[in-house]
Amino acid sequence: MDVHVTTSTVRGSTRAPPSKSYTHRALLAAGYSDGATVRSPLVSADTKATARAVTAFGGAVDPGPGSGAEAESDADDMDAADALAVDGFGGRPAVPDDVIDCANSGTTMRLVTAAAALADGTTVLTGDGSLRSRPQGPLLEALGDLGVRAESTRGNGQAPLVVSGPLAGGRVAIPGDVSSQYVTALLMAGAVTEEGIEVDLTTPLKSAPYVDITLELLDDFGIEATPVGDGGDALDGAAGAAGFVVEGGQSYAPAGGSYTVPGDFSSISYLVAAGAVAAEPGEAVRIEGAVPSAQGDSAIVEIAERMGADIEWDRDAGVITVRRSDLSGVEVDVGDTPDLLPTIAALGAVADGDTRITNCEHVRYKETDRVAAMAEELEKLGAETTEEQDTLTIHGSESDLRSAAVDGRADHRIVMSLAVAALVAEGTTTIRGGEHVDVSFPDFFDAMADLGMAVERDGASE
Ligand SMILES: O=C(O)C1=C[C@@H](OP(=O)(O)O)[C@@H](O)[C@H](O)C1
Numbered sequence: 001m002d003v004h005v006t007t008s009t010v011r012g013s014t015r016a017p018p019s020k021s022y023t024h025r026a027l028l029a030a031g032y033s034d035g036a037t038v039r040s041p042l043v044s045a046d047t048k049a050t051a052r053a054v055t056a057f058g059g060a061v062d063p064g065p066g067s068g069a070e071a072e073s074d075a076d077d078m079d080a081a082d083a084l085a086v087d088g089f090g091g092r093p094a095v096p097d098d099v100i101d102c103a104n105s106g107t108t109m110r111l112v113t114a115a116a117a118l119a120d121g122t123t124v125l126t127g128d129g130s131l132r133s134r135p136q137g138p139l140l141e142a143l144g145d146l147g148v149r150a151e152s153t154r155g156n157g158q159a160p161l162v163v164s165g166p167l168a169g170g171r172v173a174i175p176g177d178v179s180s181q182y183v184t185a186l187l188m189a190g191a192v193t194e195e196g197i198e199v200d201l202t203t204p205l206k207s208a209p210y211v212d213i214t215l216e217l218l219d220d221f222g223i224e225a226t227p228v229g230d231g232g233d234a235l236d237g238a239a240g241a242a243g244f245v246v247e248g249g250q251s252y253a254p255a256g257g258s259y260t261v262p263g264d265f266s267s268i269s270y271l272v273a274a275g276a277v278a279a280e281p282g283e284a285v286r287i288e289g290a291v292p293s294a295q296g297d298s299a300i301v302e303i304a305e306r307m308g309a310d311i312e313w314d315r316d317a318g319v320i321t322v323r324r325s326d327l328s329g330v331e332v333d334v335g336d337t338p339d340l341l342p343t344i345a346a347l348g349a350v351a352d353g354d355t356r357i358t359n360c361e362h363v364r365y366k367e368t369d370r371v372a373a374m375a376e377e378l379e380k381l382g383a384e385t386t387e388e389q390d391t392l393t394i395h396g397s398e399s400d401l402r403s404a405a406v407d408g409r410a411d412h413r414i415v416m417s418l419a420v421a422a423l424v425a426e427g428t429t430t431i432r433g434g435e436h437v438d439v440s441f442p443d444f445f446d447a448m449a450d451l452g453m454a455v456e457r458d459g460a461s462e
């Protein structure tokens with residue numbers, strides 16, 4: 001679907017969608033339990049993939065009591081639910097009747113691969129073309145070292161994957177610089193193994209806040225997992241950890257039988273960026289649902305502020321207010337916050353001077369190579385960029401941005417970031433593949449239109 005965005009200003013209140021990362025984990029944790037309700041879930045293409053996996057393992061995911069939707073036993077049909085009742089498989093996944101389709105979701109594939117290793121039989125996992133090109137090798141090797149048959153059908157470390165359990169647990173080494181999701185996967189599955197799992201990192205952990213999200217959620221489900229330092233001493237968080245330990249034989253059970261998902265700061269980043277570059281003079285964009293949590297991507301507030309944005313975050317109320325102001329380029333290390341790269345690049349294209357995004361090699365292993373994608377697509381809008389393996393520099397200047405036809409690369413975050421840049425590019429920008437926002441922020445263009453973005457989709461104009 002082509003989306004056409006014409007230069008426009010924005011103002012008014014909007015609400016952050018629920019967190020994709022927390023929803024994936026909550027659905028799977030509820031699956032590992034005897035049953036739990038997940039409140040305020042993100043219902044999107046990616047989280048539906050995780051719900052399908054929970055169902056394939058013998059659980060069930062239904063719009064629950066008070067969900068605002070009729071009960072349905074089909075994970076694909078969970079739209080409009082504001083609570084999902086999950087029937088768990090009690091830590092023992094059944095062998096699925098069919099292949100598990102993880103669609104576009106890396107989180108689903110990694111977390112579900114480790115869950116599949118617990119089953120006494122064989123699970124096959126696949127996904128779309130993008131997911132089948134992403135790296136799974138380190139997780140397969142780790143599971144192999146733990147005595148599970150875990151293979152890529154093409155022998156290239158990519159899906160389709162075949163996993164045959166059961167997994168008893170043990171000690172294993174894994175690199176930390178490809179994906180933190182391998183650690184999350186091993187910790188979530190490790191809690192219900194017989195022996196528990198000890199993970200030793202062979203390289204420092206990138207995307208560490210995502211493991212903090214995991215530790216926070218595990219704690220809320222009554223599961224103990226511990227980051228450890230070089231000497232085996234327990235640490236407070238995943239940053240700087242040399243490894244992780246999770247005891248086996250634990251039971252997943254959230255307090256009161258339910259878990260509530262907080263707002264998503266990766267999604268909030270587009271709303272913040274839109275306000276910072278295009279809020280109507282004298283007006284503001286107000287974002288509700290911005291409650292503090294372990295999400296590293298809440299750094300978008302500090303990054304926008306450092307660029308000169310007029311922004312306030314009332315943490316108690318969970319409200320961010322942002323007004324337009326002149327932005328200047330800054331240097332940002334995205335080692336902890338890979339999903340912010342497209343947003344920061346779009347902000348950098350509007351800011352005056354250079355925005356240098358460093359430590360970003362792992363951002364090349366996402367739905368697309370986001371470093372190359374943002375460099376190339378922002379150039380079409382008139383920005384100058386310099387791409388290196390681990391660094392992206394945007395030589396920004398608002399006056400240079402002009403409309404163009406750009407490609408969202410079938411990647412939700414590229415689409416949403418280009419839409420932000422399109423707010424200030426002179427004329428009408430056409431973004432190819434606008435439908436891919438369904439992965440993490442299905443209502444993105446509705447929310448933006450409500451704020452004042454001049455946007456047309458498939459002939460419908462707002
Ligand atoms: O665990 C998670 O929820 C995620 C971890 C990050 O991936 P990596 O750990 O592969 O960098 C992030 O990019 C992804 O969007 C979500």
Ligand SMILES: C=C(OP(=O)(O)O)C(=O)O
Pocket residue numbers: 020046104105106107108339366367413440
């Ligand atoms: C990379 C992302 O997610 P995943 O790894 O789950 O595909 C993302 O949402 O930006």
